[in-house]
Amino acid sequence: MRPVILLTLVLALAGCAAPDARLAQVRDLADDAPKLAAFADLSARYRDTYQREQPYLSPQADERERAIDAKRREAYPDFIALHDAVTAYLHALGALAGKGQFDFQGETKALADGIKAWPGTGLEDRHVNAYARLTRLLVKYAGIREQDKAVQAMLREGYQPMQDSLDAMDTLLRFFNKNHDNEQRIVLGMLEVEIPYSAAPKDRLLAALAKSHQQEKISEYRLLGLRHTLAARHVEDLRARHAALYRELDPAPGAAPVTASLQGTRP
Numbered sequence: 001m002r003p004v005i006l007l008t009l010v011l012a013l014a015g016c017a018a019p020d021a022r023l024a025q026v027r028d029l030a031d032d033a034p035k036l037a038a039f040a041d042l043s044a045r046y047r048d049t050y051q052r053e054q055p056y057l058s059p060q061a062d063e064r065e066r067a068i069d070a071k072r073r074e075a076y077p078d079f080i081a082l083h084d085a086v087t088a089y090l091h092a093l094g095a096l097a098g099k100g101q102f103d104f105q106g107e108t109k110a111l112a113d114g115i116k117a118w119p120g121t122g123l124e125d126r127h128v129n130a131y132a133r134l135t136r137l138l139v140k141y142a143g144i145r146e147q148d149k150a151v152q153a154m155l156r157e158g159y160q161p162m163q164d165s166l167d168a169m170d171t172l173l174r175f176f177n178k179n180h181d182n183e184q185r186i187v188l189g190m191l192e193v194e195i196p197y198s199a200a201p202k203d204r205l206l207a208a209l210a211k212s213h214q215q216e217k218i219s220e221y222r223l224l225g226l227r228h229t230l231a232a233r234h235v236e237d238l239r240a241r242h243a244a245l246y247r248e249l250d251p252a253p254g255a256a257p258v259t260a261s262l263q264g265t266r267p
Helices: 002-031 033-047 049-056 059-097 109-113 125-141 148-198 201-247
Strands: none
Touching: 002 059, 002 148, 002 201, 033 049, 033 059, 033 148, 033 201, 049 059, 049 148, 059 125, 059 148, 125 148, 148 201
């Protein structure tokens, strides 16, 4: 009987360890939510593109960019709402996994307004639907105190909307990077054309200042390019770890084991 009792104890301990390990992984995932702040910062930089470009624009280009500026500012709140929904989901998971209680009042209350698709940016209807599903999920799990079962349920229900929301953030970051490249061409292109005209002896000081400014802008755009790349890596890392947690869920009653793939979630 002793081997049987020993085996029973080992299996019982193994059953207790698995939820604890899962909850620790969920807390680790939630702790990395602040890394998504780069998305919010780059969204704000995208919004303010015209302010930076304006001194370098021709009259014709200025008229065109001013019209685009209005659309950027109109879309910006939806980009931030998407970021807020994703981080709220991570915070909710972290609270459930840490014996806490997720308070929907405050952080996620403003998410109820919804967002819309923005043609040309990559933010599509499926991303809008994912946002709506994610916010409904947050309302559903607000105030729940259960741990492992609640975490598993939230991961199971939130898998697809969270993956689609992270895909939306990744898509927008690529769009912001293209906008960044276009701004760089406008600004540096203007400087490259105009600086040679300041080569006359009487304009030496102006030429020196212009060249110094040109080098500063080159450095600025190089660093911003790296920042876009790093922000995209953070999103992809969270996406992969979230999918890994989903794959390790206990099978739902009467269902086949969970499977998840990172392929096929992007446009």
